[in-house]
Amino acid sequence: xxxxxxxxxxxxxxxxxxxxDNVSVRDITHAAGANVASVxxxxxxxxxxxxxxxxxxxxxxxxxxxxxIREDIGTETTPTLEHVVRSIVSGxxxxxxxxxxxxxxxxxxxxxxxxxxxxxxxLMEETIFPMHKVLRENIRRAHPALTDQKVTLCIxxxxxxxxxxxxxxSVISQTTGHEYxxxxxNTLIDHITEFTIRGIRG
Numbered sequence: 199x200x201x202x203x204x205x206x207x208x209x210x211x212x213x214x215x216x217x218x219d220n221v222s223v224r225d226i227t228h229a230a231g232a233n234v235a236s237v238x239x240x241x242x243x244x245x246x247x248x249x250x251x252x253x254x255x256x257x258x259x260x261x262x263x264x265x266x267i268r269e270d271i272g273t274e275t276t277p278t279l280e281h282v283v284r285s286i287v288s289g290x291x292x293x294x295x296x297x298x299x300x301x302x303x304x305x306x307x308x309x310x311x312x313x314x315x316x317x318x319x320x321l322m323e324e325t326i327f328p329m330h331k332v333l334r335e336n337i338r339r340a341h342p343a344l345t346d347q348k349v350t351l352c353i354x355x356x357x358x359x360x361x362x363x364x365x366x367x368s369v370i371s372q373t374t375g376h377e378y379x380x381x382x383x384n385t386l387i388d389h390i391t392e393f394t395i396r397g398i399r400g
Contacts, residue, residue: 199323202240210251214302218248218309218316245316252310255303256324263289264332271336279340279398281313284391286333291387294364294376304364312358339396352398359390 199207208230212221223237223244241247270285271277294304332350344352363370363372363386367378376382 201230201232201236205232205237205240205247206254209247210255213248213251213304215300217306223247230344248263249317249320252306253320256320259303260325260328262295267332267336269369271315277336277340279395280391282340283356283394284387287360287394288387290357290360291363291383291390295367295383296301301364301367301374304317304361308361308365344398348398352394355397356390356394359393363390 205226209221209226212226212229223234226232226247227237237244237247239322243248266289267285271282295301309315309320309327310318315321329354330350333353334346337349337352338344371377374382376385
């Protein structure tokens with residue numbers, strides 16, 4: 199493994215574990231067995247290293263997710279609106295709740311949606327635009343009468359609900375009295391799907 203790849207791997211793990219602000223270049227190079235100059239040589243600075251890590255991570259995950267969505271929904275017949283929405287909700291909710299690393303990645307993604315984001319352009323290019331395209335296509339297949347603006351707002355609403363039930367996990371557990379076992383996760387999937395479909399059909 200090259201020094202550059204080793205630095206990228208170590209940096210990815212550290213950024214996911216501690217966040218951008220709590221990791222220094224010296225922390226990364228020490229763990230990678232490299233010197234600070236190697237980061238400057240390969241990436242110019244900590245910010246550019248973070249952007250490279252973020253782009254690599256999101257690019258890989260986004261392509262895998264898009265392929266999985268296409269497989270789940272299928273292309274041979276016209277899907278029902280429920281099937282499309284349920285596939286989106288189930289796939290993303292289960293993925294984000296799969297591990298602590300997944301939840302940390304969601305935290306980083308959420309931070310990159312703020313005004314002071316370090317890599318929002320990468321988030322848009324690598325994840326949001328391509329993901330929005332495939333989701334929009336399938337929602338329109340299931341409900342052709344929806345306008346592009348309505349579809350875009352529906353997608354935002356779906357992810358707003360998913361993010362809420364992941365990020366507010368502790369609060370949801372305390373207010374509902376349920377731990378996040380698979381049975382309760384399935385209940386959340388049913389709820390978000392039904393809530394979304396009723397909203398779309400209005």
